[in-house]
Amino acid sequence: MTNSDRIIVPLDVPDLESAIALLDLLPEVNFWKVGLELFVSSGAEILGILQERQKKSFLDLKFHDIPNTVAGACRSASRYQVDLLTLHATAGRQALTAAKGAISDLLSPPKLLAITVLTSLNARELALDLKIPLELSEYALNLALLGKESGIDGAVCSPQEVAQLRRVCGEDFLLVCPGVRPSWSSKGDQSRVMTPAQALKAGADYLVIGRPITGAEEPKVAWAKICQELADI
Numbered sequence: 001m002t003n004s005d006r007i008i009v010p011l012d013v014p015d016l017e018s019a020i021a022l023l024d025l026l027p028e029v030n031f032w033k034v035g036l037e038l039f040v041s042s043g044a045e046i047l048g049i050l051q052e053r054q055k056k057s058f059l060d061l062k063f064h065d066i067p068n069t070v071a072g073a074c075r076s077a078s079r080y081q082v083d084l085l086t087l088h089a090t091a092g093r094q095a096l097t098a099a100k101g102a103i104s105d106l107l108s109p110p111k112l113l114a115i116t117v118l119t120s121l122n123a124r125e126l127a128l129d130l131k132i133p134l135e136l137s138e139y140a141l142n143l144a145l146l147g148k149e150s151g152i153d154g155a156v157c158s159p160q161e162v163a164q165l166r167r168v169c170g171e172d173f174l175l176v177c178p179g180v181r182p183s184w185s186s187k188g189d190q191s192r193v194m195t196p197a198q199a200l201k202a203g204a205d206y207l208v209i210g211r212p213i214t215g216a217e218e219p220k221v222a223w224a225k226i227c228q229e230l231a232d233i
């Protein structure tokens, strides 16, 4: 696998037409993420289109509910043959275990990823607004370990925590990092960021990079620039 195969580009657009336009504009991209904005507006059709085009897909709906509901949602989402699927680790051990159990008899189930601490949050918000009495990195590690103990395949974390999660959770635990920003792009609403090269060197398996590419004046140029930055590491 080349480093550019480690980049997942989110289709964070309001409708199916805009999503297809992005697929057409960036045929070099092999791994796409479908999140809440597109799925809520247009449903699952995009997932079939990705399959037809032989692209890998990440369904990022971040399920967070009681165990029975999360398990049912994971089972339902699995029928779309996606490669990756997210649920919040804060749904708790029972929900995580139920989710894994609900898809374990399938022939090719998606890999389940536990969301740890959203990359838009900073330490101050975690402490003052959410009243979490732990250091952010310790909290993220605890959530990843809860996922691992519950049979979840990996975690979504910020690049700033990925080295620690890799060390503690091991090589087989899939680590996917949003909050990735090339030095030439703006952070936007992301808080805990690193550059693509820093994130891969720190131990990420996959990088989710959206607006630096899709919001660029020339997305193809931005994609190529990031791939170039990753070619020599």
Ligand SMILES: O=c1ccn([C@@H]2O[C@H](COP(=O)(O)O)[C@@H](O)[C@H]2O)c(=O)[nH]1
Pocket: 010, 012, 035, 115, 117, 118, 119, 120, 156, 157, 178, 179, 180, 188, 190, 208, 209, 210, 211, 212
């Ligand atoms: O902690 C998280 C979990 C998921 N995301 C998602 O990743 C992309 C990031 O897009 P950018 O445009 O590169 O900021 C987006 O779809 C989020 O929903 C995340 O950012 N942080």
